[in-house]
Amino acid sequence: MTTATIPAPAPTELHRKVKKTPRSQAVRTVKYALLILFLLVVLIPAYVLVVSSFKSFGEALSPNRWSLPSSLSTDGWSAAWTELSPALGRTLLIAIPGAVISSMLGAMNGFVLSRWRFPGANVIFTLMLFGMFIPYQAVMVPLLEFLPMTGLGRGVPQLLAVHVVYGIPICTLIFRNYYQTTVPMELIEAGRVDGAGLLRTFRSLILPLSLPGFVVTMIWEFTSIWNDYLFAVFLSSKDNGPVILGLANLAGSQIVPYNEVMAGALIVTAPTLLVYIVLGRWFVGGLMAGAVKS
């Protein structure tokens, strides 16, 4: 179920005839009331963000921040855009190649570890997986010392390298589960009988089947790199790092009006939110794979 989204309820549940007693009606009403209540509660922060971001600088001073803006103003948006836009390109330069390279490495590893195994493959896989759970702080101090020795520039190059490496475990996991469930061993064996070696099998048999796996890992990696704050704050600064540090700078300042801060938070959130809205079902696939078991 690596790339699968959440299945529909069993048909027996959907079409089960339940007698319409007053009690079952009441249960139904309570259920929907709760669902809607939770829906509203979950949306509170989104409401605050959107409403505040469209207030004018003047209105941002008024004490009631829950009210709708009296007139739509883009003051906050344009101010935040001026602050944040230079970093957006840098963030893309980290997130897109990072997602692509980790996914490629993950596909190769996942293929070998599930369908072209070598002795000790399971141990290697478990050792790799551990890398996805560690608190990255445990490698941060040495990274601060080691990365400058590599000759990689501060900011984008260093962050890209770090995200590629620490993205390997989850991408390997996703592809390993994916190949285990979608590529039958017989296919590999048949290729072997025909004399196909490892690379040819991977290129002509496996890669053409791998698109769903790539969609899941790329979305996962893009989202986590885009949203990363930890590596960004340790390894880069506002002027050479990703956009999240620009937001941190806005939010940390006492003089920036909150309509600008909220607009800034929306600008930073927009790309990943867009990915979620457009490709939601694949996003869920990555989340499920994050739970380790296939």
Add this chain to the structure above:
Amino acid sequence: MRSLRTWGPGLLLVSPSILLIGFFVYGLIGWSVNISTTNSNSRFERVAGAAQDAHIGFSNYSTLFGSPDFILSLKHLGILAAVYIVGSMFFGMLWALLLEKGVRAEGLFRSVYLFPMAVSMFASGVVWNWLLNSDTGKTATGLNQLFDMVGLGFLKSHWWVSSPTWGIAAIAMPAIWQLSGYIMALFLAGFRGIPGDLREAARIDGASEFQLYRHVLFPQLSPIALSALIILGHMSLKMFDIIMAISGEKNVYTSVPMVTMWTLTGQQDFARAAAVAIILLVLVALLVVPYLVHNSRQEKNA
């Protein structure tokens, strides 16, 4: 037994990743341990001291465990993790239960409950910083103001500044907001993975709905519950972004080891920063390693 010629190329293809993970995970952890046992405590000390980076055993660790601030931050971490795990499990499970039999507009509810997961923790922390404004008086803003507006004034709270020990629990709110949808998705997939026949059989046997869940469905979900606990557990131990966004780094009310580690790094106390990180790594490993070993064993038996 397949020959080296068969599996050799496979090993070769994986070897770049093995080397990278070997160095960047295990090598650097070793390096961190090494730094944590030195006296690399500040740039100034190093310039002044004759013995640079001398190994001093585990005294950085004993200093940390002897410091009331660090002990408080560990307490904070425990409280935060407990509230976070219980809260996310509760809402995730509840939402999955509400949705699992299929409701109208299920897609809408699911997408909205899950959307916070796609948002950067830091960006949501920026909003929650305002929502958790501690003012409860006439000038209250954030959630407190909302509570006043809808007649729930008794819910008003000073949030994370309400108590130097327990206030940290308020920081779990944004984290619960962010993760509950994920837990819901896991459980929902779990419920949907249970064959419909199983329910039918139980109903034919005369099981009530409550008995059906208690004795038939929930036991099927225990592997998922375990995964969910591990995910929440390791995420709660590593929480950093949200705290930095809501209360900032030098806040005693919300000190946790990960934030302390950032502060120590800023002070160039690399040895103690590494020590804090290694302590956290050990906590995470205690949680995750048995789980990974268990999973790998199970797979072998399957």
